[in-house]
Amino acid sequence: MSEREGRQHARTEGRSRGGRSEMRARRSGSHGLGRPWARLENRYPTWDILSADQLEAIHDASLTLLETQGLEVLCDEALATYKAAGAEVDAATRMVRLDRDLVLGLVAKAPERFNVTPRNPDHRVEIGGRSIVFGGVSGPPNVSDTDRGRRPGTYEDQCNLIKLLGALNCIHSVSSAPVEAQDLPADTRHLDACYANIRYTDKVFLARGIGRQRIVDTIAMAAIARGQTPEQLDGDPAIMTVINVNSPRRVDVEMIAGLTEMVRCGQAPIVTPFTLMGAMTPVTMAGALAQQNAEALAVIAYTQILRPGAPVVYGGFTSNVDMKSGAPAFGTPEYAQAVIAGGQLARRYRLPYRSSNVNAANVVDAQAAYETQNALWACILGGANFIHHAGGWMEGGLVASFEKMILDAELLQQFAAFLTPMVIDDQTLALDAIREVGPGGHFFGVGHTLERYETAFYEPILSDWRNYESWKLAGAETATQRANATWKKILAEYEPPAIDPGVDEALKDYMARRKRAVLGKDAA
């Protein structure tokens, strides 16, 4: 039969899929939804969309930039560190210029890969090589769901999002905070976020990278969670943090302070220029990549001055803006090019690479989905080792969405399935089954199919493949509507991983002491 006849036949023959009860939540692992939690590797070839000459041109230009223009570093101690290592430092302008051999020699000391280990060692992740780690959204000020709409984030929302991230097996790591808890004091809310990360998941989490104290607190709490001291975490990282360059070419004191503390404590910073084309970088892709590369290498070099061999990640956050409004655009063709090219650059220096799953949509609709897909495909093709904001990001980073979390989970699981290499052997080539079925026959009932069909294909948590009539009868729901029901079900059923009561007590104790110190004796 022709394709069109076959499609019609297959669809109308398809039986109704039934209701919510059919959503076979594969509760593998102690508390998971979907495929079991597993480390993920990309075994497909890398993909280079920059030619070798183009790559060298960007590399060369970024080194020239560091030699002739340099970075502004707003911290005397860091300036001294650079200077002692051989950089040209102008104390008055606070400009640091670096000879290319110096930069490349330092960058070469960074490890190609390293582990990060949370309180449950089974959820250890590798950062670098061909490993892929999906991390949850980080830092939006607002939260959204389709019932209550968009609103400023609260601690309750934060905890709920963390629980979702904990429940979704496709998520390897949570961020410092999936939404800002705006109902908590700004100076201590990182403690509560850290507690929630530990209490409600046993996955890797991040520290917020602004300032030394937040890093100190997060390391302290991560150590307690692991039943260890901060010193024992040195060389056996428990946390990462995003350290942004204030592009163009400025490193703020809070960022360098956070970075310095991370490195001194043996934890892993993700050095990320913040390079929106036409705003913080030239409007051209080449200029943006050259500037990103220069900024990242210069700051990574700093980490290696402090501690040769310190684990560190090359981060990229390059996109275009909407030139009419100046607003960032994400998940665009330019974004995809920048992500993939950034991966080529990171590979050139044998550095682990961070990129992001980002979009600029205002609602969880087709645009959110296609921008997200552009970002995710680019991350995978670009060899990103750590994919930040992989679950829950909306609206250019201003919103964490509950429905988007489920949409993202569906896509992350699909990528895990796609990245599972095909098995080509006599069993799977199945020439005997083909003979058995014969020309014009059907494979539904043959032994080869019956033995395999239950686990043959990827099982979605969100996609609905019912025929139209069944789908309509069941309420004609969109994916976003289904996602709403799904996150509620997950939250209702979620059982956080157990935590040692002594550990829990010690964490609370630490928080209380720190809050009293920062906020005063009566702080909660």
Added chain:
Amino acid sequence: MSEREGRQHARTEGRSRGGRSEMRARRSGSHGLGRPWARLENRYPTWDILSADQLEAIHDASLTLLETQGLEVLCDEALATYKAAGAEVDAATRMVRLDRDLVLGLVAKAPERFNVTPRNPDHRVEIGGRSIVFGGVSGPPNVSDTDRGRRPGTYEDQCNLIKLLGALNCIHSVSSAPVEAQDLPADTRHLDACYANIRYTDKVFLARGIGRQRIVDTIAMAAIARGQTPEQLDGDPAIMTVINVNSPRRVDVEMIAGLTEMVRCGQAPIVTPFTLMGAMTPVTMAGALAQQNAEALAVIAYTQILRPGAPVVYGGFTSNVDMKSGAPAFGTPEYAQAVIAGGQLARRYRLPYRSSNVNAANVVDAQAAYETQNALWACILGGANFIHHAGGWMEGGLVASFEKMILDAELLQQFAAFLTPMVIDDQTLALDAIREVGPGGHFFGVGHTLERYETAFYEPILSDWRNYESWKLAGAETATQRANATWKKILAEYEPPAIDPGVDEALKDYMARRKRAVLGKDAA
């Protein structure tokens, strides 16, 4: 500033984008929306997700399949053709078995690339090599839009969809019919479809591949449109058609009749097995690919027996089914793997490759978008030269959707932008501009940006990047709602390309004669 601060700053600073009037329809070309019509090439490296060994294993198994099991060909004339070329033919069972050297020797005669030329030679396309051609949806029985809902297709719907495909510059080719005109007699509606394709666009179109007569008619009308005779089209193809194998391993008489006519008239068939895993092929990917490969090669070999050097395309249509219902699933992880692996196979034989932009969603929502994106990314990565159903497909092929047409157009344009290689030179590396702006500065107002910003970035036709408040004030529309307004605007403003009145008359004349012949003297 940190990423999160920067995002908030950039978004709230963004000015309102205003209303529909801002949708700068780039009316480049005589009647186009979006970027100008242009041939598209993929200059990035090919991507091989099957290892060399895996590819050989599939290749070898498919040849073994042809040698030991073969295909059933339900046409005595075709059986004789195969037999005369050296195949082993069993007249009683109508099974054809082919020695591998015979198959490969024949397949090697097919050209690596060829042109297809419509009535406007400026819209000639290349099929093969690194060229990419996006073709419109083909053959659903139903049509849908968000106002009138899902309904059986009519000729009016068909014409409207063709006009949209004509207007959208990202579309290179229309199909035989974007929806079935169910209000027209089944035996002659292909004439009306062909007329509409010619009347409302000057792009390449397809013939419906079932049976010899439809091919004869379509070639005749394509010749009239080009001001030529059918004989003059021989060797200078005007049309293509999809020829399906009735998988598993059966070639129907109508299909082989259509195929034979296409080849004898020097037009290009797209030989496509119809291989849904677990239904028409083994439930395993390896088995599906081996069977697809065997079927495609055997029928492509037939075309080369008929006419060595005849243009022909290797088509793939492999996906999985939803094992609970038996309904086809599209845009899945398995689909993506099959598309990319199929491309590797086609490349092995130096054949042009056809794949498809397909999904199984019931509504134009996030699922439709993400399944579509999986399919499109896979097609691009798989090196597909002809991407069938690229505009308008919904619901596993049962529906052509007006809103989906616009969504697809947005994505096709994005891919064209993504496939535009980056320019890396001194101008774009922009070290001078970086120096001019200085650390912590802003690139918005610098000369380098001002000279370029108007055309710097991809301009969407559907994506909305306004900040939340502006978007909400303007009606809080989803992408699908915007798409609804967009297709109506396009249709209202569309001016079909001019057609020579003599050509128009001749086409109508041909149709009238053929309808009288098929339907009787009083046929309209």
